[in-house]
Amino acid sequence: QVQLVESGGGLVQAGGSLRLSCAASGRTFTSYVMGWFRQAPGKEREFVAAISKSGDSTYYADSVKGRFTISRDNAKNTVYLQMNSLKPEDTAVYFCAADVWVSWYDASLQSKYDYWGQGTQVTVSS
Numbered sequence: 001q002v003q004l005v006e007s008g009g010g011l012v013q014a015g016g017s018l019r020l021s022c023a024a025s026g027r028t029f030t031s032y033v034m035g036w037f038r039q040a041p042g043k044e045r046e047f048v049a050a051i052s053k054s055g056d057s058t059y060y061a062d063s064v065k066g067r068f069t070i071s072r073d074n075a076k077n078t079v080y081l082q083m084n085s086l087k088p089e090d091t092a093v094y095f096c097a098a099d100v101w102v103s104w105y106d107a108s109l110q111s112k113y114d115y116w117g118q119g120t121q122v123t124v125s126s
Contacts, residue, residue, distance in 0.1 A: 002026040009120030022096030038092035050107035093119040
């Protein structure tokens with residue numbers, strides 16, 4: 001079992017930056033592949049980024065590649081999502097997810113993650 005708590009969301013102007021954090025507690029943090037997903041109003045939840053257990057590998061949705069950076073600090077049991085050059089279409093509730101068994105091949109599939117945070121709202125104004 002792992003508990004996930006996101007923070008860092010807020011209101012920002014287009015072109016601005018935010019850093020989201022996801023603090024994990026419970027089982028050994030390094031056992032988990034970590035992912036970020038988001039859900040915009042009226043849309044399905046979609047993959048944003050994932051990071052491997054060691055932090056050596058990362059994977060991004062095309063829509064955020066080059067603007068967002070996922071990282072993890074295993075000593076602090078925390079995963080981050082640095083979001084730069086934000087656009088109004090990035091407005092969504094952002095969720096942190098974790099799973100022990102998800103393969104790297106499946107890291108973009110939300111159905112493969114067992115543990116989820118409650119989400120944090122990100123709003124980008126034009």
